[in-house]
Amino acid sequence: MSISLLRTLILYTAVMAAVRIMGKRQIGELNPSELVITILISDLAAIPMQDLGIPLFAGLVPIVALVALEIIISFAALKSRTFRRLLNGQPAIIIRKGQLDIEKLQQLRLTTDEIIETLRKQNVCSVADVKYGVIEPDGTLTVILKQPQQPVTAEMLGLTPKDTGLPLVVISDGKLVHRSLDLLQLDARDIENRLRNQSIALADVFLMTLDDCGNTFIQRKAGI
Known part of the structure; x- marks a missing residue:
């Protein structure tokens, strides 16, 4: 029992360290390579945790190798725009001037129900209110509203609000x-x-x- 607990603690620490090394982005913002490596690391850690017959070292080595691979891939993506676009994809405009791009929706296999639901979550009542809707590489929808529907700002009202910083x-x-x-x-x-x-x-x-x-x-x- 004590050996199993010790192995669990060691593997937990290794996985936590691996996630910290790979960066601070949330699960929803992981690009495909990061998501795949995160899933693989969790699976690799579970095997020696459950099977005491497998040497602990055999579970740690693949985790270290995957983290090193992710760092190399991230560095390559940072230096090469072409590699970054190949790895992560690129944004896709699905709404232009209040009209859905049907062809682009079919390419991305997105339904109108999914688009309307996402717009509602961003407090957008109608597609007609959207100037541009962009599907980002991480799958989120960025919305740029038409001028009449944009929120009123202090600049529009000619006000100078009290300055604030980061608390x-x-x-x-x-x-x-x-x-x-x-x-x-x-x-x-x-x-x-x-x-x-x-x-x-x-x-x-x-x-x-x-x-x-x-x-x-x-x-x-x-x-x-």
Whole structure:
């Protein structure tokens, strides 16, 4: 039992490391080669995990080989546009100026029901509202609306909204997050001064976020 548990932990760690090395993209955004390699890695890890008669090394070697192959393929795709298009495909325009491209839909084997469903998920009521609809290489549908249907922006209204930056967690459950402070080029004293101005103790803060524009959000711990 202990050997089986140890092998499971080792293989789990190896697969997690492999996924981290291959990148941060989500499953829905994997290109075909990444998806195939991810499936193969999971299958290869399951075999020695279930069969104790197979040497652990025999399961780890193919995983390392597949990760190395994926890195080589990714590097080649980065350097060669032709190879990248061959590997991942290219975007396909299926909607032009409010009209479906029937021939392109047939090539991609997409039904009108699938297109309408995807548009609804993007809060688009009608194909007629779409100037261009593009199927990306990862299978997602990108929609560019016609001018009258585009959302109103502050620029259109002649407004200048308050500037905002990327909010970073600087306090989590009463403890400072030093990596966020380094990114904001602040130190613990700066945060303590901000809290002191609002008569709040560091230990009483459940969450505090701060961006590079000075916008702050503070939530105290429950019962305080």
